[in-house]
Amino acid sequence: MQTWKLGALTGALMLVSSALANIEEDLSTVLKFGPRVAGSEANEKARAYFEAQFQALGYMTRRDVFTYPRFDDLGSDVRVGTRTLAGRALEGSTGGTVSARVVRVPGVGTPENFRAVNVRGQVAVVQRGQIPFLEKARNALAAGAAGLIVVNNEDKELQGRLGERTELPALAVSSSTGAGLRNDERVTLNVRVRDGEVRGVNVVAFKSGVTRPEILFGGHMDSVLRSPGANDNLSGTAAVVEIARRTATTPMAQRSYFVLFDGEEDGLRGSRAFVKENPLLVQGLKAMFNFDMVGVNVTPLNVSGESRLVDIARQAAQIAGSSPDRGGSDQAPFAQAGIPTLFFHRGLDTNYHQPTDTLADPALIRATVDAALKTADAALLAVPAGR
Template identity: 75%
Template sequence: MQIPTLGATLAALVLVSSAGADVESDLRTVLNFGPRVTGTAANEQARGYLEAQFRALGYDTRREAFSYPRFDDLGSDLRQGNQTLSGRALEGSTGGEVRARAVRVPGTGTPEDFRAVNVRGLIAVVQRGQLSFLQKAKNAQAAGAAGLIIINSEAKELQGRFGERLALPALAVTSTTGAALRDGQEIQLRVRVRDGEVRGVNVVAFKSGVSRPEVLFGAHMDSVFRAPGANDNLSGTVAVMELARRTVNTPLAARSYFVLFDGEEDGLRGSRAFVKDHPALVQGLRTMFNFDMVGVNVSPLNVTGERLLVETAKQVAGLPGSFPAEGGSDQVPFDQAGVPTLFFHRGLDANYHQPGDVLADPALIRATVDAALGIVDVVLKTPVPAGR
């Protein structure tokens, strides 16, 4: 997607803010920035827009920065004749360019499979499955391969990692790209990678004077490489913004924090930083509600979390739910810190982490907010359990 200029972005912020933003305009505006990978210009543009919306509602905001190491693909691919085929570097791969014949390795890349062909000085092409990416790569190295291509089992981009650094350029490709590779033809493998520090920034919104909230509504605003992230997780981000809009002139706003976490896709980095940096605040929370992938109706809205919260969600909103807390989203660090959490989600849709993640249903987002407001109202009217 095309990224607007700073001037165009500022103009859009003023236009949307003055016109009165809603779920639809939030979705439309932020999606226009493109994939919101932590540390990118699009990520910052989205943060600026969302921060402006909080402020236009009368909330104070603050930015909380943190940093962490990350492996980045800077645009890897391979060339076969006049064709350029896309791929993604496997995390832990070394960068480099290799021009050599492609050799299809039978099976899934076991040592026996590599012994059946000669890959010395050539580019080994291996199917995904059975062995870990790391073991396939080590087997390729032992056989003398100059490069490695791993073909996914489906027509989706593969984001794989070795778990350690290897001196081997390695690329993951879709099943479609793999089918186009011709055995024995010379190709050019181009792996462009970078290891370095990434700066993430959380946005915290609150009413003036609120320093010890009882409720924290959270969602991650970042997405993955090449994925515009409409459902994952602009849907959750917009749900938090809609909660802030609906509660701005109610007592609930004076008891709440609204937090947009960065770096979730890189390992819950933003929520972990928040929990680490605010131990007293976190211990004072009665609950943390997290919203992730609530804009596509893969399955009915579901909740997981602390037993009493799940039971309340079932009784108040008729939601299916389970406990203990599950999932790999931003509620996890809060749950680990002893905070009762409730995780709202609708399942993984077909475009999860894909370039096709461009749609989220405003009606589903609003329904999620309706449910959350009904549940939190009951939670705050319930006496605090002993020990909390």
């Protein structure tokens, strides 16, 4: 499904004073909205802000709407006396509240581990590792546990998937939270979940009359639950919008599409939907450039992807490169469709998917844009359309 917003000149002029911004303003404005989980109010506020940016620059914008199923944690925890300890439901877990004793199971939750203790009717606590979460849950059920808590091996929130629906309230907690759960202590396990449909929305920007672009610049706008997503991936979003700013009055704008994908964190949902719904446009591309986590210099700027594009980036912009890439971001559906892709990234920082992902360096984002534009100019000369 597609909905349209036309960036008419009069509308653009009205937006200039409030909408034309720079990277610093992009970061400070959008971070105030909070975590941009697909389908959330913060996600919509960010989308509206960036639409205004594109329109003020004279671009037309289009909203591509798609839907997909998603498992949501609505705020799960474990209560010990007057203390409430945060956790996250394992995807596939059933919801429910269990008040019972803690039984610390030695090890990672193998059948042998469960045979060493009596968890019947109680809340079993096991360590992460060695076997899949689903096996831990199945073993807990077989042993008669009423609930399961999996303790991470790091002091970080754990996002885990069972892989299939399991009739057991199952919660994941950090290592420090797990260390505070004492054997035989009475707790209340609250697993609050929802299985439902999410409405995702991609923002597509282009100049009037451009229907067969040669290059697509993309990055995902959504973040994960509880994470403001400054580096992952407001930095990449800001890079795409900055490229649109710099090229707005140049020939590059007449050869480009700019796409802010939604639902990347839920499995590349937005980019998959775009490739599926726009086959002729996609097959006409010479290249797709994707930007993800370019605001923290964990490693120097790196590119990965189609070997010719990697070589061009090395020569034109002196970027370190490797190919092929791991395919973990929005370039993957384009590569699977046979389109040359280039993935710009700076590595995973320690705040990845954490509430502390609040900082991105505008200078690093600008340097990424500089390199991308040099590479794009060279690539449009060197790479034939499609494959």
